Amino acid sequence: MNNLLKVALAQISPVWLDKEATLKKIESSIAEAAAQKTELIVFGEALLPGYPFWLALTEGASWDLKVNKEIHAHYVRNAIQVEAGELDAVCNLAKEHSIAIYLGIMERAKNRGGHSIYCSLVYINEQGEIKSVHRKLQPTYDERLTWAPGDGNGLQVHPLKEFTVGGLNCWENWMPLPRTALYGLGENLHIAVWPGSDHNTKDITRFIARESRSYVISVSSLMKKTDFPKATPHIEAILEKSPEVLANGGSCIAGPDGEWLVEPVLDTEGLIYHTLDFNRVYEERQNFDVVGHYSRPDVTKLTVNRERQSTVAYTD
Numbered sequence: 593m594n595n596l597l598k599v600a601l602a603q604i605s606p607v608w609l610d611k612e613a614t615l616k617k618i619e620s621s622i623a624e625a626a627a628q629k630t631e632l633i634v635f636g637e638a639l640l641p642g643y644p645f646w647l648a649l650t651e652g653a654s655w656d657l658k659v660n661k662e663i664h665a666h667y668v669r670n671a672i673q674v675e676a677g678e679l680d681a682v683c684n685l686a687k688e689h690s691i692a693i694y695l696g697i698m699e700r701a702k703n704r705g706g707h708s709i710y711c712s713l714v715y716i717n718e719q720g721e722i723k724s725v726h727r728k729l730q731p732t733y734d735e736r737l738t739w740a741p742g743d744g745n746g747l748q749v750h751p752l753k754e755f756t757v758g759g760l761n762c763w764e765n766w767m768p769l770p771r772t773a774l775y776g777l778g779e780n781l782h783i784a785v786w787p788g789s790d791h792n793t794k795d796i797t798r799f800i801a802r803e804s805r806s807y808v809i810s811v812s813s814l815m816k817k818t819d820f821p822k823a824t825p826h827i828e829a830i831l832e833k834s835p836e837v838l839a840n841g842g843s844c845i846a847g848p849d850g851e852w853l854v855e856p857v858l859d860t861e862g863l864i865y866h867t868l869d870f871n872r873v874y875e876e877r878q879n880f881d882v883v884g885h886y887s888r889p890d891v892t893k894l895t896v897n898r899e900r901q902s903t904v905a906y907t908d
Contacts, residue, residue: 594753595870597781600625600633600863601854603843605814606642608821611670611678614641618695619685625863626689631718632752633863636785636813636843637696637762638711641670643787645815647734649833650826659826664738666825671700671709674725679714687720692752694759694811696785698739699725703902708740713759713785715750724748728761729770745900749777754870755807759783765796771804773896775883780806780848780873788812788839790856802850805876807868814861815839848876 602621607613618635625633637643646652646663654660672678679695686693692715699712711728726746731739747770749758758774758781765771765784774782782800786792793810801808815838820830837859845854845866854866880886 597753597755597868597870598629598631598865599809599845599868600628600630600865601809601811601843601845602633602635602863603812603814603841603857604635604639604861605816605819605839606639608642608815608819609666609670609824610821611641611672614639615681619681621863622682622685622689622691622693626685626691628863628865630691630865632692632694632757634694634783634785634809634811635696636811637713637787638698639813640672640695640697641667643813643815643839644735644738645834645838646826646830647737650829652734652737659829660737662825663830667698667738668700668707668709671698673700673702673706674714674722675702679716679722683716683720683722685720686716686718690718692716692718692750692757694757694783694785696761699727701727703900704740705903709738710742711735711739711761712742713746713761713783715748715757715759717750718752723750726759726761729764729767732763743901744773744896744898747773747896747898749774749779752781755781755868757781757783759785762786762792765800769894771800772883772894775804776894779804780870781868782806782808784808784810786810786812786842788814788841790840790842790858793842793844794856797844798846798850798852801846801848804882805848805880806873807848808846810842810844810856812842813839814841814859848872
């Protein structure tokens with residue numbers, strides 16, 4: 593049944609800013625999903641090793657404040673360098689269980705010097721190969737105090753059974769042109785990853801599905817005040833102003849008609865399963881196809897730069 597795809601939405605919390613412990617939790621979720629014969633598992637934005645919640649709690653915009661410098665340094669140390677093989681165990685699980693994975697990471701990009709970090713969405717196929725690393729084009733609001741802006745290299749899609757999957761990070765999903773870049777590549781299963789909270793997922797998930805006549809999977813993480821590890825630098829300053837719930841989930845799935853298949857799930861940690869039928873894509877494209885019969889490329893057309901950006905080009 594090549595038209596059917598079983599998916600799992602991993603609505604879990606990180607072991608905040610601890611990449612080794614968070615990796616173990618991710619690996620456990622993959623094994624659990626594989627035992628249920630899942631073919632695609634999706635994790636939330638920046639799950640590995642966690643979202644920079646401290647910025648809103650510790651005067652993140654204050655210049656030269658030691659607390660923010662020291663937490664930032666801790667954050668960078670716990671970011672992932674893909675080239676160093678830090679996702680090898682995840683890739684091995686993907687291959688062992690023939691399961692594809694979308695994983696939100698903080699990437700310490702080697703080709704940009706290795707000191708700045710990017711909010712990246714990694715796609716690992718069912719053969720355990722990393723096929724794309726999409727660096728978030730535009731960090732949002734206070735995220736810009738710790739994340740660098742990415743590039744278009746990761747605006748790519750991937751075959752998975754009869755589906756063509758692509759993904760964007762958080763508020764990138766509100767950007768019409770990156771969405772169109774993926775539509776133009778044939779995307780019909782859109783992955784939207786978020787740090788958490790239904791106020792992000794409850795509207796845009798259904799909108800993208802209805803606009804694109806595609807399945808849309810939104811996956812959010814969870815985070816409570818009690819989830820901050822006690823060993824975190826300046827934990828007292830973080831906890832002083834922290835709300836009890838920082839991210840309540842909201843993971844969900846909309847079908848190609850824009851209607852809910854799985855409504856936003858709140859405050860529940862674990863894996864959410866559903867099986868998608870590709871035939872529904874063809875049914876809904878009958879009356880609207882945003883880059884096909886309902887487009888006018890002679891009037892409007894998008895140009896996409898997918899070159900991986902770097903500061904220095906070496907000729908040796």
